[in-house]
Amino acid sequence: MTGLLAVTVLGFFLGMRHATDPDHVIAITTIVARHRTTSGAAMIGALWGVGHTLTIMVVGAGIILLGWVIPPRVGLSLELSVGVMLIVLGLLNLSGVLRRITESVTPASRDSSTLHAHPHQHGDYVHSHLHGHEPESHPHPPERTPLARLDRSLGSLGLYQLLRPLIVGVVHGLAGSAAVALLVLTTIGDSAWAIAYLMVFGLGTIVGMMLITAAIAWPFAYAGARFARLHRGLRLASGVVSLIVGLALAYQIGVVDGLFGAAPSWTPR
Numbered sequence: 001m002t003g004l005l006a007v008t009v010l011g012f013f014l015g016m017r018h019a020t021d022p023d024h025v026i027a028i029t030t031i032v033a034r035h036r037t038t039s040g041a042a043m044i045g046a047l048w049g050v051g052h053t054l055t056i057m058v059v060g061a062g063i064i065l066l067g068w069v070i071p072p073r074v075g076l077s078l079e080l081s082v083g084v085m086l087i088v089l090g091l092l093n094l095s096g097v098l099r100r101i102t103e104s105v106t107p108a109s110r111d112s113s114t115l116h117a118h119p120h121q122h123g124d125y126v127h128s129h130l131h132g133h134e135p136e137s138h139p140h141p142p143e144r145t146p147l148a149r150l151d152r153s154l155g156s157l158g159l160y161q162l163l164r165p166l167i168v169g170v171v172h173g174l175a176g177s178a179a180v181a182l183l184v185l186t187t188i189g190d191s192a193w194a195i196a197y198l199m200v201f202g203l204g205t206i207v208g209m210m211l212i213t214a215a216i217a218w219p220f221a222y223a224g225a226r227f228a229r230l231h232r233g234l235r236l237a238s239g240v241v242s243l244i245v246g247l248a249l250a251y252q253i254g255v256v257d258g259l260f261g262a263a264p265s266w267t268p269r
Helices: 002-018 022-032 038-066 072-105 146-157 160-187 191-226 228-256
Strands: 120-122 125-127 130-133
Touching: 002 191, 022 038, 022 072, 022 160, 022 191, 022 228, 038 160, 038 191, 072 160, 072 228, 160 191
Parallel strands: none
Antiparallel strands: 120 125
């Protein structure tokens, strides 16, 4: 009983510590930068943790119970997916910031009675086309924008806007599940205990990521409520860091570890 309690406590707190890995924090920060409340950010962190835990359980159980062996090239490819994902998340944040900057510096027409074009919003969707302001006229109503159509078609699902952190968690789980499972397998001889450890480890990861995302979201929420420019700066910084780390990770895996070479070398970590 004492041994089981020790394994449970150890797995939970190691899961919380695992949530603080730099690539995890960077990836979740680029997502949290778009949210204005700590409660919403905590939900994002929970979804990331759920996705991460699902992958850990599936791959870890395969390694522990079925004796799966992951070839070096496959393992490196899974880790490369994290770098690619960080690059994509960084570019998405940077494109959003650049769009906002473009909106703020684009001058509006001095003569409101003439037709002109400048970026304008329909909810979260921003685009440009010719229109006038006396009277206000657009060649289409707001509900005919691409984003509105997407909201109508997918909004009924209720969860489509939450899929991104879940998918990011799954990708991170793919990259780290082999290391976690192999460590557990060599430390805990009993397969049932090893699976239980993975479950508790996943729970700790979910709790840890919820706490981290709530803490990360606070400056974004504060800046978003008071200083729009500071909020853009935070989003820009998170995008740049994510892009740089993603490129560095892709170079490390693809070139240094030899994924793109003839003899890749991979040690789960």
